[in-house]
Amino acid sequence: MLPILQQISVTCFTASYLVVLAIELLRLVGRRLPGRGLAGLVMMTIGIFTHVVYLSLRATMVDPGSAGGPDIGRLATWTDWSLMVALGLAIAYFILYLRRPDTVIGFFFLPAILAMIALAMSVQHLPAFDRTEATEFWRSVHAISMMVGSAAVLFGFLAGAMYMVQSWRLKQKRAGSALRLPTLETLQNLNRRCLVVSTVAVGIGLVSGVVMNLNRLGEIPWTNRGIMLSGVLFVWLASATAVEFLYAPASRGRKVAYLTLASFGFLVLAMSGVLTTSHGGAATETESPGANPSQASVELHETFSATTQRGVA
Structure with missing residues (x-):
């Protein structure tokens, strides 16, 4: 720097x-x-x-x-x-x-x-x-934030799907049937809120994940597929939110619906990356992409020995 x-x-x-x-x-x-x-x-x-x-x-x-x-x-x-x-x-x-x-x-x-x-x-x-307590704290923040963000994306996807169905029913003049859906205005507002909540939550999740890895590994494994795809998800959500608030076409509600539907696709992509790598499992202190396991074990042993000696002293 x-x-x-x-x-x-x-x-x-x-x-x-x-x-x-x-x-x-x-x-x-x-x-x-x-x-x-x-x-x-x-x-x-x-x-x-x-x-x-x-x-x-x-x-x-x-x-x-x-x-x-x-x-x-x-x-x-x-x-x-x-x-x-x-x-x-x-x-x-x-x-x-x-x-x-x-x-x-x-x-x-x-x-x-x-x-x-x-x-x-x-x-x-x-x-x-201490580092262990900090790691556990930031891991909890990371998990809760990503959970909230994922739930908001999924909620927005459902609202977007309902918006598209309701819009089609209105064009076909079938909205007055027994199967009623919320109004387009309600679904549009719900879509926008889900977009904002998911962007903020995933952003907090990424930041807390970075701090967690700094405490746990001393570095950030940027090449991990789960981390990369989570970053792509956040970039998309932030871009979609910016488009939503800065660009207002005539069919505003349909635009929000399309954005939330696309966000669900990015969420599926990110989750597939998380669940198919070690990022989604229980990590150990020695896990780091490309790291030398023996060297990591030596460093962990030295840290443990130093801690023990300080405790005795």
Whole structure:
């Protein structure tokens, strides 16, 4: 990583969010200031970028000065988790602001973001969880998020299928039969919500999977087919969500239905990759694509011996 990025601290993104809050407060003046909206977007972009870089550095950082350095989990402190909540709020605010720049949601989101950063700083003294505890925590987050995302994709697929059937029945003037389906508007809104929920959940699942592998293996097996296909699923869901909110043709509901139907195909592809590789099974500390099993065993033995000696001491 570039040396200049390693100088990023909490002050960088905190200052950016404070500037955005100050810009939003200028709305109370009652005058339209030229460039206010653009300045807010630029500062929010800088804040989110530096926030992500800071957390990425913390995820890959190992503190050699502490006695239990190798056993400390990555992103396994209350400070880390508070900062991640703050980042999630910042991204949500940024997306909502892009959609409706005329709203004043910044008065609510920005103080909450700054409060989470303040909380993160106030709990710095609390000890970090060890690597095993961190791995189990992130594994649980990964499993729950991917489960929710998969369920949302499947739910959206069913809503999309019903939309197509109901649309056909309306054209054939058969909608008034005994077999009733929800209205097209209801199914369209359900499709959109499923698309958003699945995108967010799968995104959280991917991030938590990355942190889990950093804690478990010390690296990320990007070449694993399950991980690659899960990444493809997320890219598709994010693209489909962007298309849904940025492009509005005349047949909006049919477009959403097509997107959710295609998302189901990507889900099947991703699940086939997960279930046909070791990614879907119980992993061990030594599993890593292309790794030398004997070398991994030696490293694990050395870590265990060091831990035992510290315990005796």
